[in-house]
Amino acid sequence: MSKIDDILNRLSEGIKDITVLNINTVMGQLDIDENGKITLQASSNIDGMTSKIDLIDGDITTNISTNFYEKYPELVQFHQSREAKGGDIIEANMSALTSIVGALTGINKLLDSSGDS
Amino acid sequence: MEDNQLIDRLENEYQSLPDETDEIVQHLIELGYLPQLNPEVFTDIQISVAEEAFIADLKQADFEDFKRDALALLFDRRSVLLKYSRKATDIDEGYVFENLPMPGSTGMIARIIHYRLELFGLWSLPIHAPYGKITARALKQLALYCEMDELSAINQTADIEGISRMLIETRPNEDFILTFSSAQIDKKYKRKELNSFYGRLKNDLPTDSAFLKKFEKNVIDVKKRHFNSGFLSVESQDDFKNFVIRLIQVHQWQEGLYDGNLDGKVGDVSIQSLRDAVELDRENTGKKERLKEKELLLFVDGYCLLNGYYFLRKYMLESEEGSGTKLWEAIDEQLSRADQEERQTYLQNVEEIKKRLRAETEKAKVVNGFFRRIYCGIKKVLKRALNFVKKFIKDLGRLIKKAWGFIKRVFKAFFEDLKMGIKAFVEGVKFLFGRKEIITTEGNSFLISKFQLDADCLNLCQDPNSVLVQNHSNKTRYQFAAMNFSLRMVVEILNIFIKAVSVMLWPLLLIQIVKVFKRISEEFKKLKSSVNLTTQTIVT
Numbered sequence: 001m002s003k004i005d006d007i008l009n010r011l012s013e014g015i016k017d018i019t020v021l022n023i024n025t026v027m028g029q030l031d032i033d034e035n036g037k038i039t040l041q042a043s044s045n046i047d048g049m050t051s052k053i054d055l056i057d058g059d060i061t062t063n064i065s066t067n068f069y070e071k072y073p074e075l076v077q078f079h080q081s082r083e084a085k086g087g088d089i090i091e092a093n094m095s096a097l098t099s100i101v102g103a104l105t106g107i108n109k110l111l112d113s114s115g116d117s
Numbered sequence: 118m119e120d121n122q123l124i125d126r127l128e129n130e131y132q133s134l135p136d137e138t139d140e141i142v143q144h145l146i147e148l149g150y151l152p153q154l155n156p157e158v159f160t161d162i163q164i165s166v167a168e169e170a171f172i173a174d175l176k177q178a179d180f181e182d183f184k185r186d187a188l189a190l191l192f193d194r195r196s197v198l199l200k201y202s203r204k205a206t207d208i209d210e211g212y213v214f215e216n217l218p219m220p221g222s223t224g225m226i227a228r229i230i231h232y233r234l235e236l237f238g239l240w241s242l243p244i245h246a247p248y249g250k251i252t253a254r255a256l257k258q259l260a261l262y263c264e265m266d267e268l269s270a271i272n273q274t275a276d277i278e279g280i281s282r283m284l285i286e287t288r289p290n291e292d293f294i295l296t297f298s299s300a301q302i303d304k305k306y307k308r309k310e311l312n313s314f315y316g317r318l319k320n321d322l323p324t325d326s327a328f329l330k331k332f333e334k335n336v337i338d339v340k341k342r343h344f345n346s347g348f349l350s351v352e353s354q355d356d357f358k359n360f361v362i363r364l365i366q367v368h369q370w371q372e373g374l375y376d377g378n379l380d381g382k383v384g385d386v387s388i389q390s391l392r393d394a395v396e397l398d399r400e401n402t403g404k405k406e407r408l409k410e411k412e413l414l415l416f417v418d419g420y421c422l423l424n425g426y427y428f429l430r431k432y433m434l435e436s437e438e439g440s441g442t443k444l445w446e447a448i449d450e451q452l453s454r455a456d457q458e459e460r461q462t463y464l465q466n467v468e469e470i471k472k473r474l475r476a477e478t479e480k481a482k483v484v485n486g487f488f489r490r491i492y493c494g495i496k497k498v499l500k501r502a503l504n505f506v507k508k509f510i511k512d513l514g515r516l517i518k519k520a521w522g523f524i525k526r527v528f529k530a531f532f533e534d535l536k537m538g539i540k541a542f543v544e545g546v547k548f549l550f551g552r553k554e555i556i557t558t559e560g561n562s563f564l565i566s567k568f569q570l571d572a573d574c575l576n577l578c579q580d581p582n583s584v585l586v587q588n589h590s591n592k593t594r595y596q597f598a599a600m601n602f603s604l605r606m607v608v609e610i611l612n613i614f615i616k617a618v619s620v621m622l623w624p625l626l627l628i629q630i631v632k633v634f635k636r637i638s639e640e641f642k643k644l645k646s647s648v649n650l651t652t653q654t655i656v657t
Contacts, residue, residue, distance in 0.1 A: 025576035030563055038556075038565055038577060074586035075578065081590065082566075082574050085597070096604035103611035 144202035149244030211275035373522035538634030545603030
């Protein structure tokens with residue numbers, strides 16, 4: 001697969017569902033595996049807050065643990081700021097993505113017509 | 118060109134660009150954060166301590182532009198240090214101040230003032246010395262030369278072209294007819310040369326000029342070369358004229374034409390730099406308007422006379438038109454008109470410049486006890502280059518040989534912009550290829566945010582505290598502004614790729630990357646100023 005096709009595929013995977021915005025803030029003991037991937041330890045106590053925002057009908061569902069709400073107001077605020085910014089980010093990214101996909105498709109067409117690829 | 122080549126080649130281009138010089142260390146020495154020693158002797162710890170002190174002073178100085186960029190320190194400390202150390206030592210478009218510092222201050226503004234006074238030969242104490250009576254005395258001298266108050270005078274030194282223009286417009290023309298002695302000066306001269314110099318002098322000075330009369334009496338009307346060296350000796354000791362000699366030396370240094378010591382002394386290197394300026398002017402202007410050496414310089418009896426009025430007005434001021442930021446657009450336009458052979462030649466010449474820059478270790482150094490530094494501002498050099506941009510396509514090879522000092526300054530700026538443009542592109546592609554992670558740590562505390570293109574966000578925390586959350590929040594905000602910039606670069610560069618279907622178009626592509634990088638940077642600067650982004654100073 002060419003690099004451009006690869007980018008196009010990854011882009012389509014990355015934007016599977018732009019109508020629902022998921023913001024999750026979770027707290028616990030973290031593990032880092034050999035590939036540098038960071039995950040929560042399964043055995044640790046997990047606190048946190050999750051938000052699911054439906055951008056079409058405007059429904060917002062938020063779940064938050066009591067401990068998290070009481071002890072970490074800064075994190076609650078940070079989480080909320082991500083919610084607030086989500087719509088703007090989608091808009092800005094989609095605008096850039098439309099242009100990027102257009103440009104990549106243009107390159108592919110050009111290469112197809114020249115038989116160069 | 119195959120699509121794999123498009124991206125791979127850009128990555129290779131990035132790797133092949135000249136390495137950054139150790140510019141930050143030079144500026145830290147210039148501003149007195151490090152002693153004037155050979156930069157190679159400093160340990161990493163010494164440099165790090167100096168950088169911290171520099172950043173602390175920048176924060177305290179409360180410069181508006183730094184406040185906007187303070188968050189970038191978290192991500193790209195080196196770029197921020199480079200940008201602001203360069204800005205603090207810039208005399209093309211340097212800082213202007215609202216007030217002079219309080220006595221005893223050793224902060225950033227006091228250092229910049231001392232640095233500029235030292236450049237103009239008015240300061241001999243350490244740059245980090247406290248702002249005090251000696252500073253006030255030196256500023257008074259500068260103010261006297263400029264015929265304005267001290268604050269306005271030091272602000273004038275933020276723009277060397279401006280101060281030159283102001284002096285030319287306000288001082289009598291004869292104040293710029295300069296005399297200096299040097300053992301290195303060739304005593305021989307020809308009558309024809311004397312007449313040329315005299316002819317220009319009569320043209321530039323009013324007929325009742327006291328200098329002109331003295332010159333005629335002591336140099337022109339004497340028989341058998343019995344010049345009155347007493348007249349020349351007195352002239353060579355005039356304080357203001359020595360200040361103008363220093364000013365011209367600084368001009369020459371800025372353009373890469375002079376790499377000797379900035380000491381106000383005129384020897385072979387200074388004279389050669391004036392000859393190089395004549396040569397560069399030849400490329401720059403029409404035949405009639407050209408600066409002529411025999412009208413500019415006269416060698417008499419161990420002295421050299423320089424018509425600084427003619428030089429400053431003709432070479433430094435009159436020839437500079439248009440904006441330097443248009444240079445890349447102008448090269449792009451010329452390249453788009455050029456035929457394939459010309460483009461290929463241009464490409465080869467740019468490769469040659471790249472190789473020479475990579476091979477050249479351009480570092481400030483201490484030679485015979487003097488600190489030889491390289492000027493790093495680019496406004497003036499780009500403005501001049503704009504005047505003969507047509508020759509960059511056809512005659513770049515010849516210019517490399519004849520005016521290397523100048524050409525390397527222009528292309529260093531080009532490679533810097535290209536590097537930053539490609540870097541932003543790569544950042545954007547990374548974001549497109551996978552999840553973007555922002556990680557903030559403090560001891561055992563972690564806060565990690567993973568972002569996806571569709572704005573989904575996962576925040577993972579371990580033992581968070583309020584400082585960590587605040588830092589992370591700032592980082593996230595900055596990263597999103599930077600990401601938008603990178604995505605814009607991706608869009609623009611991919612669009613350029615569509616046109617770049619052959620290797621022959623590669624030079625066009627590179628120059629267009631630089632062009633769009635400059636344009637998008639300008640747009641983002643405006644955006645930042647208009648929305649007045651909240652910034653906080655973060656200590657990491």
